[in-house]
Amino acid sequence: MADFITTSQKPSDSRGSSSTLMTETLQVLKEIVPPELQNPRVGIICGSGLSGLAASLRQSVLVQYEKLPGFVQSTVPGHKSALAFGLMGSGAGIPVVAMLGRFHPYEGHKLSSVVYPVRVMGAIGVKDIFITNAAGALNPALAVGTIVVVHDHIALPNLTGMNPLLGPQIDPSFPRFLPISDAYSRSLRKLVFHAAHQLSMNRDALAEGTYAWVSGPTYETPAEGRFLRAAGADVVGMSTVPEVLAAREEGMNVLVLSLVTNAVVIPASYKSVREEVETEIAGNLIEPVIDEKVSHEEVLALGKMKGDLMKSLVAKVLDLLPPPV
Ligand SMILES: O=P(O)(O)O[C@H]1O[C@H](CO)[C@@H](O)[C@H]1O
Numbered sequence: 001m002a003d004f005i006t007t008s009q010k011p012s013d014s015r016g017s018s019s020t021l022m023t024e025t026l027q028v029l030k031e032i033v034p035p036e037l038q039n040p041r042v043g044i045i046c047g048s049g050l051s052g053l054a055a056s057l058r059q060s061v062l063v064q065y066e067k068l069p070g071f072v073q074s075t076v077p078g079h080k081s082a083l084a085f086g087l088m089g090s091g092a093g094i095p096v097v098a099m100l101g102r103f104h105p106y107e108g109h110k111l112s113s114v115v116y117p118v119r120v121m122g123a124i125g126v127k128d129i130f131i132t133n134a135a136g137a138l139n140p141a142l143a144v145g146t147i148v149v150v151h152d153h154i155a156l157p158n159l160t161g162m163n164p165l166l167g168p169q170i171d172p173s174f175p176r177f178l179p180i181s182d183a184y185s186r187s188l189r190k191l192v193f194h195a196a197h198q199l200s201m202n203r204d205a206l207a208e209g210t211y212a213w214v215s216g217p218t219y220e221t222p223a224e225g226r227f228l229r230a231a232g233a234d235v236v237g238m239s240t241v242p243e244v245l246a247a248r249e250e251g252m253n254v255l256v257l258s259l260v261t262n263a264v265v266i267p268a269s270y271k272s273v274r275e276e277v278e279t280e281i282a283g284n285l286i287e288p289v290i291d292e293k294v295s296h297e298e299v300l301a302l303g304k305m306k307g308d309l310m311k312s313l314v315a316k317v318l319d320l321l322p323p324p325v
Pocket residue numbers: 046047048049076102104132133134135216237238239240295296299
């Protein structure tokens with residue numbers, strides 16, 4: 001599934017961004033999107049259940065992924081398969097492009113396909129990318145419904161050979177060894193907290209944290225959850241990091257907002273079977289073990305519940321963006 005490069009792959013197709021493919025994609029966009037919306041400043045990626053983020057776009061134009069060379073289809077419930085171009089924010093608004101549905105490696109998509117829309121955003125001039133996702137809480141202090149401003153990540157897949165930047169460089173001007181210690185823009189993160197203040201958001205509704213990327217599609221075992229927590233992660237999800245890496249390579253400023261949809265590490269959730277049996281043998285009452293299982297339906301329901309808050313926050317951050325230089 002990972003894009004391991006074989007010697008039979010040509011540099012141009014190893015990461016799905018050959019210049020001919022990009023030219024074809026850009027040509028289709030040029031034919032469908034009105035000129036005033038063709039070069040958006042901001043790109044938005046809508047996470048699971050968060051496609052409603054784009055509902056407030058004005059003068060919006062939808063481009064179905066099936067029309068776009070290089071785009072695959074989103075197969076996950078809660079993800080659509082279209083790009084939305086339009087204006088967002090107050091006043092005249094800022095031109096944005098939103099992905100109403102992202103691609104995940106667990107769907108069977110190559111990493112090059114997963115990040116191709118980010119490459120397209122780079123090619124049409126996106127400067128700031130706002131990436132949203134649904135995530136499970138590893139940090140017990142994070143309540144379901146909290147929005148986490150991501151300031152760092154742990155990506156076990158990256159460390160073990162599943163990195164979207166593996167392979168020949170698609171642009172010789174890109175650095176071969178991309179530093180990502182500052183991947184998450186400090187100034188954009190600060191804008192989110194300013195935006196939350198202006199919206200009078202409850203202090204607990206917004207937090208900062210580290211995102212752990214896992215491949216999925218299985219959710220974590222309790223031990224995996226504890227492992228990721230011990231490694232320093234606050235939330236976990238199956239997306240985002242490949243997009244962040246491609247966006248950084250394209251020179252974009254990156255903001256990531258994770259909506260906590262469920263808890264992964266539940267304090268004191270472990271119950272010893274030996275103790276339970278010993279309690280039974282002693283004739284004492286045993287407390288029932290509550291088997292809490294996360295489901296994608298729960299994830300989507302939370303997205304629906306908190307979608308408006310995420311939308312207001314993103315729109316306010318757009319309003320606070322400094323004028324382009
Ligand atoms: O990261 P997004 O796309 O928001 O979705 C999250 O929700 C799905 C699991 O419920 C996984 O795809 C996980 O990554």
